[in-house]
Amino acid sequence: MTKNVRVRFAPSPTGPLHIGGVRTALFNYLFAKKHNGTFILRIEDTDQNRYVEGAEQYIIDALNWCGMPADESPVNQGKFGPYRQSERKDIYKQYADALVASGNAYYAFDTSEELDFHRKDHEAKGKTFIYNWHNRLKLKNSLSLSAEDVKAKLDAGDDYVIRFKSPQDETLHLKDIIRGDIKIDTNILDDKVLFKSDGMPTYHLANIVDDHLMEISHVIRGEEWLPSLALHYQLYAAFGWEAPEFAHLPLILKPDPLKYLNKNSIDKFTDIYSEEFLNKFDYDTTKAKTIIRSIIENFKNLSQQLKINDNKDSNLKKDIKTTLKKGMYGKLSKRDGDKLGFPVFPLEWTDSKTGDVSRGYKEDGYFQEAMVNFLAFLGWNPGTEQEIFNLDKLITAFDLERVNKSGARFDPDKIKWFNHHYMQEQDNLSLAERFKSSQSELSEIDVNYIEMVVALVKERATFVSDFWGLSHFFFAAPTSYDEKASKKAFKEGTKEILEQVASIVNAIEDFTVESLQTEIKGWITSNDIGFGKVMMPLRLALVGALQGPDVFDIMFMIGKAEGLRRIENAIDVL
RNA sequence: GUUCCGUUGGUCAAAUGGUUAAGACGGCUGACUUUCUAUCAGCAGAUGGGAGUUCGAUUCUCCUACGGAAUUCCA
Numbered sequence: 001m002t003k004n005v006r007v008r009f010a011p012s013p014t015g016p017l018h019i020g021g022v023r024t025a026l027f028n029y030l031f032a033k034k035h036n037g038t039f040i041l042r043i044e045d046t047d048q049n050r051y052v053e054g055a056e057q058y059i060i061d062a063l064n065w066c067g068m069p070a071d072e073s074p075v076n077q078g079k080f081g082p083y084r085q086s087e088r089k090d091i092y093k094q095y096a097d098a099l100v101a102s103g104n105a106y107y108a109f110d111t112s113e114e115l116d117f118h119r120k121d122h123e124a125k126g127k128t129f130i131y132n133w134h135n136r137l138k139l140k141n142s143l144s145l146s147a148e149d150v151k152a153k154l155d156a157g158d159d160y161v162i163r164f165k166s167p168q169d170e171t172l173h174l175k176d177i178i179r180g181d182i183k184i185d186t187n188i189l190d191d192k193v194l195f196k197s198d199g200m201p202t203y204h205l206a207n208i209v210d211d212h213l214m215e216i217s218h219v220i221r222g223e224e225w226l227p228s229l230a231l232h233y234q235l236y237a238a239f240g241w242e243a244p245e246f247a248h249l250p251l252i253l254k255p256d257p258l259k260y261l262n263k264n265s266i267d268k269f270t271d272i273y274s275e276e277f278l279n280k281f282d283y284d285t286t287k288a289k290t291i292i293r294s295i296i297e298n299f300k301n302l303s304q305q306l307k308i309n310d311n312k313d314s315n316l317k318k319d320i321k322t323t324l325k326k327g328m329y330g331k332l333s334k335r336d337g338d339k340l341g342f343p344v345f346p347l348e349w350t351d352s353k354t355g356d357v358s359r360g361y362k363e364d365g366y367f368q369e370a371m372v373n374f375l376a377f378l379g380w381n382p383g384t385e386q387e388i389f390n391l392d393k394l395i396t397a398f399d400l401e402r403v404n405k406s407g408a409r410f411d412p413d414k415i416k417w418f419n420h421h422y423m424q425e426q427d428n429l430s431l432a433e434r435f436k437s438s439q440s441e442l443s444e445i446d447v448n449y450i451e452m453v454v455a456l457v458k459e460r461a462t463f464v465s466d467f468w469g470l471s472h473f474f475f476a477a478p479t480s481y482d483e484k485a486s487k488k489a490f491k492e493g494t495k496e497i498l499e500q501v502a503s504i505v506n507a508i509e510d511f512t513v514e515s516l517q518t519e520i521k522g523w524i525t526s527n528d529i530g531f532g533k534v535m536m537p538l539r540l541a542l543v544g545a546l547q548g549p550d551v552f553d554i555m556f557m558i559g560k561a562e563g564l565r566r567i568e569n570a571i572d573v574l
Numbered sequence: 575g576u577u578c579c580g581u582u583g584g585u586c587a588a589a590u591g592g593u594u595a596a597g598a599c600g601g602c603u604g605a606c607u608u609u610c611u612a613u614c615a616g617c618a619g620a621u622g623g624g625a626g627u628u629c630g631a632u633u634c635u636c637c638u639a640c641g642g643a644a645u646u647c648c649a
């Protein structure tokens with residue numbers, strides 16, 4: 001690579017940055033750091049109508065939380081500023097004018113209403129209205145009107161836009177690092193607006209001008225921009241600039257809806273969908289709902305449930321799958337990510353107009369490492385079996401060449417798994433502090449004691465918020481015994497056994513985990529009682545349920561006196 | 575509708591013109607002479623369909639189906 005690597009993440013401040021945006025930022029960051037380059041944040045706020053207060057700060061906070069602060073940004077200016085397009089407004093007009101002067105662009109006076117009319121009219125006829133070579137002379141612009149008319153309109157201050165003059169009968173060869181070569185016939189391209197009548201550039205113009213001026217070497221962005229690549233290539237050529245390299249990342253798709261259908265939505269779905277499904281696949285209507293329901297509940301055994309012969313009917317199987325899924329996508333609300341039961345934003349966001357609060361990964365207890373690691377593996381992998389990568393390791397391993405072409409479905413279960421993993425790597429004391437401040441019952445408890453508790457329970461916790469459920473019995477005696485567990489553990493003879501245990505514990509002078517273990521286990525073995533008969537009631541007495549870490553650890557932690565008290569309580573109940 | 579991109583188990587994914595197509599998540603089963611949401615072990619599960627090239631295709635080509643994106647004076 002001869003050039004200095006300079007990449008930019010260029011979001012629009014229209015609301016909170018969603019998870020897909022974070023991944024785009026991450027890949028930019030990784031690529032920059034891998035090549036000792038610069039990671040730039042540029043705010044693309046050319047559409048004043050969509051500007052949302054606080055969104056820019058949110059983006060910066062989210063980047064910081066992920067551990068990937070921008071080297072140059074509106075709040076950390078480099079020598080290519082300003083970094084907000086609204087503050088660069090004066091720059092763009094001259095470039096638009098230059099394009100008009102060189103014959104690559106032209107003035108257009110069509111109103112929004114007129115264009116809307118054409119679009120609707122075409123749509124009604126099943127066609128798409130395209131503003132380009134085949135009709136531009138029939139519309140109102142500086143190519144169709146006489147020079148005098150154009151001058152008169154401009155002098156009169158009529159609204160106009162500047163459109164790119166897309167060429168006819170050319171084939172463009174576009175390069176994308178991830179997708180290889182793409183050929184585009186220019187005849188299908190339309191004359192995009194570059195400069196709006198409100199005096200602001202559109203994304204396309206501002207983007208190219210800024211990328212050039214900021215000396216961006218690689219444009220790494222979402223696949224939704226791929227259709228614009230042809231225009232962008234032509235713009236660079238029209239300006240006589242060298243184009244950067246492009247990489248279009250695969251999209252992050254919504255999670256598999258199957259996992260998030262709750263009982264109500266399954267019923268609803270089954271009702272709504274059964275008819276269409278059955279008609280399409282010619283099934284017996286009476287069995288409809290049963291079949292669909294069982295398929296939904298266990299999608300894996302589709303063949304068995306439908307009694308499909310795999311070889312002959314595999315196409316049918318696939319059809320059924322896609323048909324069902326398609327239906328499900330339609331049924332699940334697009335707007336409401338929260339209904340799916342997991343956040344779609346890195347940080348919590350409060351809509352200033354409606355007051356609606358959207359959950360964030362941070363606030364839901366996810367570790368930044370887990371989110372970064374998970375996101376990195378959506379669309380990329382190192383080609384090895386290693387899955388655990390912190391940011392530094394990702395920087396070393398990352399390679400745009402290994403980015404996938406196909407879209408990846410977001411999997412909330414997997415990110416939880418990562419979180420559980422990173423939980424184990426967290427420092428116990430800081431976890432204890434977080435735990436303590438989140439639980440009012442702990443306000444008077446010594447943090448060092450909490451730290452020891454955390455050490456014992458964290459291996460089965462995914463979030464800090466799991467701690468209380470896993471450890472409350474370290475802080476307070478059980479007030480009742482789980483019903484099922486009592487039936488299992490409290491049986492005839494249990495009372496006598498617990499009395500024996502109590503006296504053994506009471507006799508121990510040197511109260512340690514080891515001595516407890518030796519004494520009680522020794523007693524069990526020498527009397528040939530059976531571990532379950534002793535350990536289960538003992539656990540129940542101490543915890544109130546059949547859960548938690550090692551019984552001896554619990555006993556030691558709560559102390560001899562408290563342990564004996566809990567055993568006595570259990571004996572009283574029996 | 576049109577254009578572009580894509581398609582390997584339920585999900586994320588590796589690999590390959592040639593024996594049994596990795597691994598992870600999730601699922602199921604078992605073990606842990608004490609629980610479990612933990613841990614360990616085991617099991618089930620995939621190259622969308624059709625043609626063509628080839629001795630041989632999941633891999634290359636074409637068609638089709640499906641999915642996604644774009645088609646805004648949005649970014």
